[in-house]
Amino acid sequence: xxxxxxxxxxxxxxxxxxxxxxxxxxxxxxxxxxxxxxxxxxxxxxxxxxxxxxxxxxxxxxxxxxxxxxxxxxxxxxxxxxxxxxxxxxxxxxxxxxxxxxxxxxxxxxxxxxxxxxxxxxxxxxxxxxxxxxxxxxxxxxxxxxxxxxxxxxxxxxxxxxxxxxxxxxxxxxxxxxxxxxxxxxxxxxxxxxxxxxxxxxxxxxxxxxxxxxxxxxxxxxxxxxxxxxxxxxxxxxxxxxxxxxxxxxxxxxxxxxxxxxxxxxxxxxxxxxxxxxxxxxxxxxxxxxxxxxxxxxxxxxxxxxxxxxxxxxxxxxxxxxxxxxxxxxxxxxxxxxxxxxxxxxxxxxxxxxxxxxxxxxxxxxxx
Numbered sequence: 001x002x003x004x005x006x007x008x009x010x011x012x013x014x015x016x017x018x019x020x021x022x023x024x025x026x027x028x029x030x031x032x033x034x035x036x037x038x039x040x041x042x043x044x045x046x047x048x049x050x051x052x053x054x055x056x057x058x059x060x061x062x063x064x065x066x067x068x069x070x071x072x073x074x075x076x077x078x079x080x081x082x083x084x085x086x087x088x089x090x091x092x093x094x095x096x097x098x099x100x101x102x103x104x105x106x107x108x109x110x111x112x113x114x115x116x117x118x119x120x121x122x123x124x125x126x127x128x129x130x131x132x133x134x135x136x137x138x139x140x141x142x143x144x145x146x147x148x149x150x151x152x153x154x155x156x157x158x159x160x161x162x163x164x165x166x167x168x169x170x171x172x173x174x175x176x177x178x179x180x181x182x183x184x185x186x187x188x189x190x191x192x193x194x195x196x197x198x199x200x201x202x203x204x205x206x207x208x209x210x211x212x213x214x215x216x217x218x219x220x221x222x223x224x225x226x227x228x229x230x231x232x233x234x235x236x237x238x239x240x241x242x243x244x245x246x247x248x249x250x251x252x253x254x255x256x257x258x259x260x261x262x263x264x265x266x267x268x269x270x271x272x273x274x275x276x277x278x279x280x281x282x283x284x285x286x287x288x289x290x291x292x293x294x295x296x297x298x299x300x301x302x303x304x305x306x307x308x309x310x311x312x313x314x315x316x317x318x319x320x321x322x323x324x325x326x327x328x329x330x331x332x333x334x335x336x337x338x339x340x341x342x343x344x345x346x347x348x349x350x351x352x353x354x355x356x357x358x359x360x361x362x363x364x365x366x367x368x
Contacts, residue, residue: 099174100171100172100173100174100345100346100347101173101174102173102174102175103173103175105175105177105179106179109179109180109181110179110180110181111177111178111179111180112177112178112179112180112260112261112262113176113177113261113262114171114175114176114177114178114261114262114263114264114343115257115261115262115263115264115343116263116264116265116266117255117263117264117265117266118265118266118267118276118314119265119276119278119317119318120314120317120318121317121318124140125139125140125141126140126141127140127141127144127302127305127306127319128305128309128316128317128318128319129302129305129318129319129321130318130319130320130321131321132320132321132322132323133283133321133322133323134285134323135283135285140302143295143298143299143302144299144302144303144306146299147299147300147302147303147367148367148368149245149300149332149333149364149367149368150367150368151209151245151246151333151364151367151368152210153207153208153209154208154210155208155209155210156210156243157210157211157212157241157243157244158209158210158211158243158244158245158246159204159209159210159211159212159244159245159246159247159248160211160212160214160234160237160238160241160244160246160247160248161197161200161201161211161212161213161214161247161248161250162197162213162214162215162216162230162233162234162237162247162248162249162250163192163193163194163197163215163216163218163230163249163250163251164218164219164226164227164229164230164249164251164327164336165193165218165219165223165226165251165252166192166193166194166215166216166217166218166219166220167185167186167187167192167217167219167220168184168185168192168193168219168251168252168342169183169184169185169186169188169191169192169193169252169342170191170192170252170340170342170344170345170346170348170349171264171342171343171344171345171346172191172345172346173345174345178262178343184254184342185219185220187217187220189215190346191346192252193250193251193252193339193349194215195346195349195350195353196250196252196339196349196350196352196353197213197215197248197250197353198213198353199350199353199354199357200248200250200353200354200356200357200360201213203353203354203357203358203361204357204360204361207357207361209361209364210243212237212241212244214233214237216229216230216233218230218233227326227327230249230327231327231330234247234327234330235330238330238331244331245331245332245333246300246331246333246334247327247328247330247331247333247334247335248334248335248336248337249326249327249328249334249335249336249337250337250339251336251337251338251339252338252339252340252341252342252344252349253265253278253338253340253341253342254341254342255341255342255343262341262342262343263341263343264340264341264342264343264344264345264348265317265340265341265344266344266348267312267314267315268314269312269315269351269355272351273348273351274315274348274351274352274355275339275340275341275344275348275349275351275352276314276315276316276317276340276352277308277315277316277317277337277338277339277340277352277356278316278317278318278319278320278337278338279301279304279305279316279319279320279335279336279337280319280320280322280326280335280336280337280338281294281297281298281301281302281319281320281321281322281328281335282294282297282322282323282324282325282326282328282336283295283298283321283322283323283324284323284325284329285323286323289323289325289329290325290329291325291328291329293329293332294328294329296332296333297328297332297333297334297335298321300332300333300335300363301319301321301335302319303363303366303367304335304359304360304363305319307359307362307363307366308356308359311355311358311359311362312355312359315352315355317338337356339352339353339356340352
């Protein structure tokens with residue numbers, strides 16, 4: 001026996017015979033498995049598919065000593081799926097906005113303080129409204145209840161966001177002061193009302209509304225004539241997208257107190273500061289203003305104001321109602337909205353853009 005063992009281990013002929021016998025044994029075993037598989041009703045194509053896939057799939061849950069349930073085994077291969085399914089990329093976590101920097105003033109430049117305030121106003125017939133319209137006999141609640149709109153949420157362009165005063169900007173620091181000679185306008189859209197419009201548009205699109213955000217600059221290099229130029233922008237967009245039924249002119253206010261301090265309007269929502277917003281509704285009893293359907297806008301504004309007070313009390317200033325047009329005569333859902341003041345910082349203004357979009361979504365959903 002020792003000679004036989006040495007023959008198979010050390011001689012070339014012996015090793016060849018071992019290899020030959022191994023191949024024959026493997027073929028014989030495979031044939032037995034095939035016959036057993038066919039006897040069990042499984043086709044050869046399915047059998048070989050299962051065998052080939054096993055080379056690419058990760059080990060079954062029981063490979064490292066854990067028990068594998070039948071359901072886990074069955075999920076390893078589905079002939080209706082690709083052998084190498086592409087894994088969906090994990091969603092990028094949304095980064096929280098970085099805190100704005102604080103700095104010390106240059107002693108060689110004059111500064112003015114920025115003071116926080118919250119403008120609440122008083123109720124008139126159940127609504128916080130500053131009525132300078134000259135109209136009489138209006139029932140605010142009845143007008144708000146009369147607001148109806150059917151605005152589709154299928155991506156069709158239905159909302160236009162634009163900026164008559166496109167270069168109105170915000171503070172870019174968290175300081176409680178600013179330089180007196182600092183510009184309150186900017187050509188950088190990341191510092192202006194355009195950034196607020198971007199936030200509103202994004203939230204509305206997430207809710208299914210088709211939005212056109214037109215960032216055309218209308219107030220630079222010349223401020224005079226801004227509304228004439230933005231009216232032309234509205235016309236061009238209505239011609240291109242005739243399904244638009246709501247236009248929002250996004251602005252920023254500017255306020256100072258009697259001591260010369262810059263005022264910023266602030267509300268706290270979920271422990272976070274946000275700039276107050278103010279809806280401006282025009283009207284036109286005078287036929288020369290060409291504003292016969294102003295009540296449609298007014299109803300829209302009242303309903304928004306009502307929902308804002310219910311959803312985020314203190315976030316909105318009183319609705320400003322006056323006899324002006326402000327390019328609100330193009331659609332039955334046109335409004336001018338002021339987001340904060342020149343004393344608010346960009347984060348506070350953009351936060352309000354998010355909240356305003358939520359209020360608008362709620363208002364449109366309940367108006368059909």
